[in-house]
Amino acid sequence: QKEVEQDPGPLSVPEGAIVSLNCTYSNSAFQYFMWYRQYSRKGPELLMYTYSSGNKEDGRFTAQVDKSSKYISLFIRDSQPSDSATYLCAMRTSGGSNYKLTFGKGTLLTVNP
Amino acid sequence: NAGVTQTPKFQVLKTGQSMTLQCAQDMNHNSMYWYRQDPGMGLRLIYYSASEGTTDKGEVPNGYNVSRLNKREFSLRLESAAPSQTSVYFCAGQNMNTEAFFGQGTRLTVV
Numbered sequence A: 001q002k003e004v005e006q007d008p009g010p011l012s013v014p015e016g017a018i019v020s021l022n023c024t025y026s027n028s029a030f031q032y033f034m035w036y037r038q039y040s041r042k043g044p045e046l047l048m049y050t051y052s053s054g055n056k057e058d059g060r061f062t063a064q065v066d067k068s069s070k071y072i073s074l075f076i077r078d079s080q081p082s083d084s085a086t087y088l089c090a091m092r093t094s095g096g097s098n099y100k101l102t103f104g105k106g107t108l109l110t111v112n113p
Numbered sequence B: 001n002a003g004v005t006q007t008p009k010f011q012v013l014k015t016g017q018s019m020t021l022q023c024a025q026d027m028n029h030n031s032m033y034w035y036r037q038d039p040g041m042g043l044r045l046i047y048y049s050a051s052e053g054t055t056d057k058g059e060v061p062n063g064y065n066v067s068r069l070n071k072r073e074f075s076l077r078l079e080s081a082a083p084s085q086t087s088v089y090f091c092a093g094q095n096m097n098t099e100a101f102f103g104q105g106t107r108l109t110v111v
Helices: none
Strands: A004-006 A011-014 A019-025 A032-038 A045-051 A054-058 A061-066 A071-076 A085-092 A107-112 B004-007 B010-013 B019-025 B031-038 B042-049 B064-068 B074-078 B087-094 B106-110
Touching: A004 A085, A011 A019, A019 A085, A019 A107, A032 A061, A045 A054, A045 A061, A045 A071, A071 A085, B004 B087, B019 B031, B019 B087, B031 B064, B031 B074, B042 B064, B042 B074, B074 B087
Parallel strands: A011 A107, B010 B106
Antiparallel strands: A004 A019, A019 A071, A032 A045, A032 A085, A054 A061, A061 A071, A085 A107, B004 B019, B019 B074, B031 B042, B031 B087, B064 B074, B087 B106
């Protein structure tokens, strides 16, 4: 079992739809959880950053972390064609000087006008 | 601020050739990373440098070497390129309690 599992999709939705993206993980030591967005032929860019369990909202985006279930989600409300990208979940432990991230494989999202 | 800069952006190599991918950051990151990204495989860590003067292997280090030249620069070297090393390579920098910032990637093809 990989440390982080993410459904690769692809996911295709109409404009205005609510999108739900999810990751599960096996390492209970993970404390920091991130969602990155990657446009085609570009580097990943941070979208959401959460520490431990709970919800975080930023505009149309909401990140949820459920550490008891080892499950994280990203919700996109009122999705737009500009949201079309690959979404990668990432997470890391809090220990020492090693901040390295473990990534999911990414979910390719297409929002159709 | 340029952020994290990778050179070159594109490269074609013949099997057995060597090359060095360069990465420089102006964000004062302590930690720097090299990833490769392949279809269906996500981002896989090749090597990382937790701080200046240290380097460690990641998930897929075979066939690669790295040098943390100073705090700003972290290079990745392929001594004898193989077709299996055809990939998109990303460099990233990070500090504690911050996100990782990525470069724009180097697309490498080994023929």
